[in-house]
Amino acid sequence: xxxxxxxxxxxxxxxxxxxxxxxxxxxxxxxxxxxxxxxxxxxxxxxxxxxxxxxxxxxxxxxxxxxxxxxxxxxxxxxxxxxxxxxxxxxxxxxxxxxxxxxxxxxxxxxxxxxxxxxxxxxxxxxxxxxxxxxxxxxxxxxxxxxxxxxxxxxxxxxxxxxxxxxxxxxxxxxxxxxxxxxxxxxxxxxxxxxxxxxxxxxxxxxxxxxxxxxxxxxxxxxxxxxxxxxxxxxxxxxxxxxxxxxxxxxxxxxxxxxxxxxxxxxxxxxxxxxxxxxxxxxxxxxxxxxxxxxxxxxxxxxxxxxxxxxxxxxxxxxxxxxxxxxxxxxxxxxxxxxxxxxxxxxxxxxxxxxxxxxxxxxxxxxxxxxxxxxxxxxxxxxxxxxxxxxxxxxxxxxxxxxxxxxxxxxxxxxxxxxxxxxxxxxxxxxxxxxxxxxxxxxxxxxxxxxxxxxxxxxxxxxxxxxxxxxxxxxxxxxxxxxxxxxxxxxxxxxxxxxxxxxxxxxxxxxxxxxxxxxxxxxxxxxxxxxxxxxxxxxxxxxxxxxxxxxxxxxxxxxxxxxxxxxxxxxxxxxxxxxxxxxxxxxxxxxxxxxxxxxxxxxxxxxxxxxxxxxxxxxxxxxxxxxxxxxxxxxxxx
Numbered sequence: 299x300x301x302x303x304x305x306x307x308x309x310x311x312x313x314x315x316x317x318x319x320x321x322x323x324x325x326x327x328x329x330x331x332x333x334x335x336x337x338x339x340x341x342x343x344x345x346x347x348x349x350x351x352x353x354x355x356x357x358x359x360x361x362x363x364x365x366x367x368x369x370x371x372x373x374x375x376x377x378x379x380x381x382x383x384x385x386x387x388x389x390x391x392x393x394x395x396x397x398x399x400x401x402x403x404x405x406x407x408x409x410x411x412x413x414x415x416x417x418x419x420x421x422x423x424x425x426x427x428x429x430x431x432x433x434x435x436x437x438x439x440x441x442x443x444x445x446x447x448x449x450x451x452x453x454x455x456x457x458x459x460x461x462x463x464x465x466x467x468x469x470x471x472x473x474x475x476x477x478x479x480x481x482x483x484x485x486x487x488x489x490x491x492x493x494x495x496x497x498x499x500x501x502x503x504x505x506x507x508x509x510x511x512x513x514x515x516x517x518x519x520x521x522x523x524x525x526x527x528x529x530x531x532x533x534x535x536x537x538x539x540x541x542x543x544x545x546x547x548x549x550x551x552x553x554x555x556x557x558x559x560x561x562x563x564x565x566x567x568x569x570x571x572x573x574x575x576x577x578x579x580x581x582x583x584x585x586x587x588x589x590x591x592x593x594x595x596x597x598x599x600x601x602x603x604x605x606x607x608x609x610x611x612x613x614x615x616x617x618x619x620x621x622x623x624x625x626x627x628x629x630x631x632x633x634x635x636x637x638x639x640x641x642x643x644x645x646x647x648x649x650x651x652x653x654x655x656x657x658x659x660x661x662x663x664x665x666x667x668x669x670x671x672x673x674x675x676x677x678x679x680x681x682x683x684x685x686x687x688x689x690x691x692x693x694x695x696x697x698x699x700x701x702x703x704x705x706x707x708x709x710x711x712x713x714x715x716x717x718x719x720x721x722x723x724x725x726x727x728x729x730x731x732x733x734x735x736x737x738x739x740x741x742x743x744x745x746x747x748x749x750x751x752x753x754x755x756x757x758x759x760x761x762x763x764x765x766x767x768x769x770x771x772x773x774x775x776x777x778x779x780x781x782x783x784x785x786x787x788x789x790x791x792x793x794x795x796x797x798x799x800x801x802x803x804x805x806x807x808x809x810x811x812x813x814x815x816x817x818x819x820x821x822x823x824x825x826x827x828x829x830x831x832x833x834x835x836x837x838x839x840x841x842x843x844x845x846x847x848x849x850x851x852x853x854x855x856x857x858x859x860x861x862x863x864x865x866x867x868x869x870x871x872x873x874x875x876x877x878x879x880x881x882x883x884x885x886x887x888x889x890x891x892x893x894x895x896x897x898x899x900x901x902x903x904x905x906x907x908x909x910x911x912x913x914x915x916x917x918x919x920x921x922x923x924x925x926x927x928x929x930x931x932x933x934x935x936x
Contacts, residue, residue, distance in 0.1 A: 312334055663690075668716055
């Protein structure tokens with residue numbers, strides 16, 4: 299993507315549904331679950347590269363033995379770093395097991411009880427998380443899984459998630475009203491503490507119910523069997539406003555994955571006799587367990603997948619559903635394009651742009667070269683080429699139907715193919731860490747290599763498709779200058795996503811209005827046309843709503859864009875990103891929202907394009923974000 303925006307976090311949960319000895323006997327290794335978790339995490343590294351974490355719970359170990367293990371890392375290759383450390387533990391354990399056999403005759407290497415009593419990360423419940431920070435420093439304390447510890451096994455809670463809450467302040471205040479003293483006002487802490495509070499209450503409820511019937515050691519096991527995680531989630535999540543797929547593991551071995559009521563954040567699961575697994579993307583499950591795609595299910599919005607202490611799996615509702623608005627950016631950009639549904643959707647996005655592209659190049663395909671940047675835009679590019687081929691097929695049919703052609707014309711018509719070239723490629727060896735701004739801009743321009751001598755100078759147009767254009771800075775500082783060196787007559791930059799106009803508050807780090815080039819274009823148009831009073835009117839409405847507590851009811855910022863067509867905004871964006879001295883003509887073409895919904899019919903979450911937020915908190919955030927812009931305050935609006 300030309301102006302990199304933050305990815306989503308990735309989750310991976312594995313529950314081994316048979317005794318640990320089964321996997322030791324069948325797969326001849328104590329690391330079956332860990333190997334699968336590693337693969338699931340590596341297949342989701344695209345979702346988060348700021349850090350990673352792994353946690354593991356053993357279900358039936360005796361008191362006196364550690365039953366919760368956790369590693370986290372913020373190293374550049376965080377997943378490899380974590381599993382490298384875990385592998386060292388197992389290498390040492392292998393040596394120890396051999397010495398045990400020599401000294402005692404006990405075959406420790408093939409004994410599940412020995413592994414679980416002596417080696418960390420040999421539990422039946424495994425949780426992995428990949429972090430892409432949208433808030434806070436890139437420090438290990440900010441990496442999931444988070445751990446809430448207690449000497450009562452059933453009060454321990456390990457949590458990780460792909461989520462952002464819009465109402466962190468309210469959630470913090472509710473924790474305080476419950477008598478807690480949260481250490482930070484961030485959604486990760488508030489979410490875990492709120493769920494943890496009601497897990498404590500559920501423990502206490504079960505304790506009160508059975509305390510007169512059982513002695514304490516036995517009572518602990520009874521409580522673990524009877525805890526109602528559905529009830530815990532119903533009570534703790536009712537105030538959450540945001541997009542989330544939250545994973546929790548309890549100390550006694552039950553686990554859950556809760557998905558937000560609008561289905562904003564993705565969560566998929568697969569169950570067979572040996573495992574129950576959950577991940578943010580289907581492809582991670584498909585690759586790791588070699589199952590059929592139709593065996594992978596989506597967790598229903600507003601539902602939780604609960605895996606009890608026995609390994610039984612149930613999908614249960616815990617909160618009232620909202621209209622489903624699954625994030626469309628998952629399909630355009632975040633998720634791996636090897637998922638067959640996503641692959642076809644991205645191709646469709648490219649195909650649907652053909653009428654706009656043809657208009658920009660005046661239907662002169664003979665003198666037009668097509669390309670793409672970055673690599674994530676390749677699938678949309680393939681769809682664009684398919685669309686061109688379809689267009690040419692219709693042109694051939696029409697020409698033949700309309701009358702007899704000369705042999706030369708017919709030959710040209712039948713043999714013509716769209717001109718496709720790799721015009722720009724990224725040189726991954728060039729790093730842009732120079733501290734001086736002037737030097738950095740120069741370095742940015744050299745991160746990309748250009749293919750010369752494939753453009754007919756001053757004659758050809760070049761069409762470059764990107765998956766989205768958010769800020770426009772990379773276009774201005776680098777891409778357009780490089781393309782202009784090829785001396786095309788015209789440059790057409792095509793975005794397979796619509797114009798990003800509004801903040802996102804459900805997972806992506808897009809919260810400051812002035813970062814969006816579409817917003818800057820609207821401001822410029824308002825100024826040009828003497829409509830700057832609209833800014834003051836919107837600001838006043840936002841301020842009044844925030845003061846009166848009604849800011850969650852309506853998105854007032856829509857009025858900023860209302861006077862202009864999509865094309866007017868796109869044309870102004872082209873003026874804004876045009877570098878000084880650019881010789882070629884320049885056009886910017888964005889996908890339409892209508893075509894986006896055609897391409898991705900099951901993912902209609904388009905609030906960053908339309909301003910139609912799926913939860914009340916979204917309206918609150920966009921209105922506050924605009925007020926921050928007007929005040930010149932550069933902070934997150936949630």
